[in-house]
Amino acid sequence: AQSVAQPEDQVNVAEGNPLTVKCTYSVSGNPYLFWYVQYPNRGLQFLLKYITGDNLVKGSYGFEAEFNKSQTSFHLKKPSALVSDSALYFCAVRVSSGNTPLVFGKGTRLSVIA
Amino acid sequence: DAGVIQSPRHEVTEMGQEVTLRCKPISGHNSLFWYRQTMMRGLELLIYFNNNVPIDDSGMPEDRFSAKMPNASFSTLKIQPSEPRDSAVYFCASSPTGGQGGQPQHFGDGTRLSIL
Numbered sequence: 001a002q003s004v005a006q007p008e009d010q011v012n013v014a015e016g017n018p019l020t021v022k023c024t025y026s027v028s029g030n031p032y033l034f035w036y037v038q039y040p041n042r043g044l045q046f047l048l049k050y051i052t053g054d055n056l057v058k059g060s061y062g063f064e065a066e067f068n069k070s071q072t073s074f075h076l077k078k079p080s081a082l083v084s085d086s087a088l089y090f091c092a093v094r095v096s097s098g099n100t101p102l103v104f105g106k107g108t109r110l111s112v113i114a
Numbered sequence: 115d116a117g118v119i120q121s122p123r124h125e126v127t128e129m130g131q132e133v134t135l136r137c138k139p140i141s142g143h144n145s146l147f148w149y150r151q152t153m154m155r156g157l158e159l160l161i162y163f164n165n166n167v168p169i170d171d172s173g174m175p176e177d178r179f180s181a182k183m184p185n186a187s188f189s190t191l192k193i194q195p196s197e198p199r200d201s202a203v204y205f206c207a208s209s210p211t212g213g214q215g216g217q218p219q220h221f222g223d224g225t226r227l228s229i230l
Contacts, residue, residue, distance in 0.1 A: 032215045043118070043205055043221030044157075051216040090157070094215050099145040099164055102219055106156045 006105035021076040023091030033074040034092040118222035132194040139208030149205040
């Protein structure tokens with residue numbers, strides 16, 4: 001079975017500081033990994049994905065994520081946080097090819113404080 | 115481009131009533147997913163379709179829930195009869211095929227359902 005863990009329910013960071021939102025995964029094959037962001041009263045918005053290749057993936061709004069196979073992690077990062085980055089962040093994984101559903105983590109609430 | 119469109123955005127109804135949620139996926143997307151989001155349970159997959167055919171409905175909580183996809187551009191999720199514990203935000207998502215599993219799912223803005 002495939003699963004995703006987001007160990008932190010809440011992350012607080014000061015505006016301008018770097019941020020990291022953690023994600024670890026468990027799959028029996030090669031993973032396809034995704035990050036989504038959810039703003040209040042909105043649906044989940046796709047940020048970035050890792051399929052293969054370079055372990056550092058760049059996405060929307062200045063976010064990036066680093067795939068680490070040995071640690072089975074896919075942490076989301078941003079060099080300088082903005083107050084507008086405050087939202088709920090979800091990590092997701094899919095292991096098989098084709099259009100099976102993504103398996104989502106429970107989400108991490110990011111608060112960026114001015 | 116138009117994204118996934120869900121209606122209504124908000125629904126308040128009394129226990130026992132029938133509720134129908136609607137979804138229009140992105141044109142050309144072959145897969146459609148229904149999710150439910152609550153504070154207690156997070157994001158739960160209810161059912162998904164590939165090419166209008168239901169593939170896995172094991173997440174549908176009870177027989178009171180049913181979903182259909184009569185064509186590639188429309189899906190419904192129906193609850194009959196509704197109960198207060200069905201109160202949640204219901205999301206529809208769609209994705210294209212191909213890309214060997216690398217296609218992201220695109221979400222609508224959800225229907226906030228309150229059963230009194």
